[in-house]
Amino acid sequence: MVLVSYLLRVVLPDRPGALGAVASAIGEAGGDIVGVDVVEHRSDGSAVDDLLVDLPTGRLLDSLVTACRSVDDVTVEFIGHYSPGGHLHRDLEAVEAMTTDPKNADTILVDLIPGVFRSGWSLLVSLDGGRVRVERAAGGAPETDGYLAPWMPMGKPTRIVTDAWAPESWTDVVAVGAPLEVPERAIILGRDGGPRILDSELARLSHLADLVTVIRQSTHLQQSSAHGESEGQHAGGTGTA
Numbered sequence: 001m002v003l004v005s006y007l008l009r010v011v012l013p014d015r016p017g018a019l020g021a022v023a024s025a026i027g028e029a030g031g032d033i034v035g036v037d038v039v040e041h042r043s044d045g046s047a048v049d050d051l052l053v054d055l056p057t058g059r060l061l062d063s064l065v066t067a068c069r070s071v072d073d074v075t076v077e078f079i080g081h082y083s084p085g086g087h088l089h090r091d092l093e094a095v096e097a098m099t100t101d102p103k104n105a106d107t108i109l110v111d112l113i114p115g116v117f118r119s120g121w122s123l124l125v126s127l128d129g130g131r132v133r134v135e136r137a138a139g140g141a142p143e144t145d146g147y148l149a150p151w152m153p154m155g156k157p158t159r160i161v162t163d164a165w166a167p168e169s170w171t172d173v174v175a176v177g178a179p180l181e182v183p184e185r186a187i188i189l190g191r192d193g194g195p196r197i198l199d200s201e202l203a204r205l206s207h208l209a210d211l212v213t214v215i216r217q218s219t220h221l222q223q224s225s226a227h228g229e230s231e232g233q234h235a236g237g238t239g240t241a
Contacts, residue, residue, distance in 0.1 A: 078195030114139035
């Protein structure tokens with residue numbers, strides 16, 4: 001049996017049993033939930049969850065939407081194909097990966113963002129002669145290199161407006177960015193066609209970008225400390241010779 005993976009973003013009541021009811025309805029429709037991530041808890045008593053669902057080929061995609069809507073007070077914000085072999089990752093997994101190789105924490109984060117934020121792409125960009133230079137891209141990011149982008153330099157977390165600067169590959173893109181160490185360098189999270197990027201997701205991206213700086217700086221401090229100790233031992237040995 002061949003399975004197709006879909007990403008569903010659902011809004012449901014933030015109360016015990018609501019997710020279980022959705023899972024049961026999806027199961028009755030033939031879907032198998034293989035990943036769940038709580039994206040946001042809202043002040044109105046609702047929650048936003050991302051569900052990674054496998055559906056056998058031949059089953060109608062609309063059946064998943066109908067199943068979710070059969071549960072009281074549940075709506076589907078987005079549904080779309082999820083890349084084969086894709087997985088949902090949590091922010092902590094990204095941090096753990098970055099700390100294993102601190103010097104490359106920035107590129108590691110770019111590679112992991114499509115999994116952390118689900119069905120998206122990412123870019124690590126910097127300014128070069130006033131134009132955007134792409135240092136690294138992941139998840140099928142659109143053409144960006146060499147363009148004059150009004151969102152760079154980036155002094156704070158920013159929602160990127162795809163106006164006159166953007167090439168055709170940015171059509172229907174939703175994207176946000178966060179500065180990485182300096183305003184002339186930034187990490188971009190984007191999605192083609194949705195789902196929309198929530199304020200909570202932008203805050204998480206900014207936090208992860210800040211952690212890149214902390215992790216990389218800690219490496220420099222450790223190296224400086226080790227170098228200082230080495231020099232001190234060398235000096236001490238010379239003095240007692």
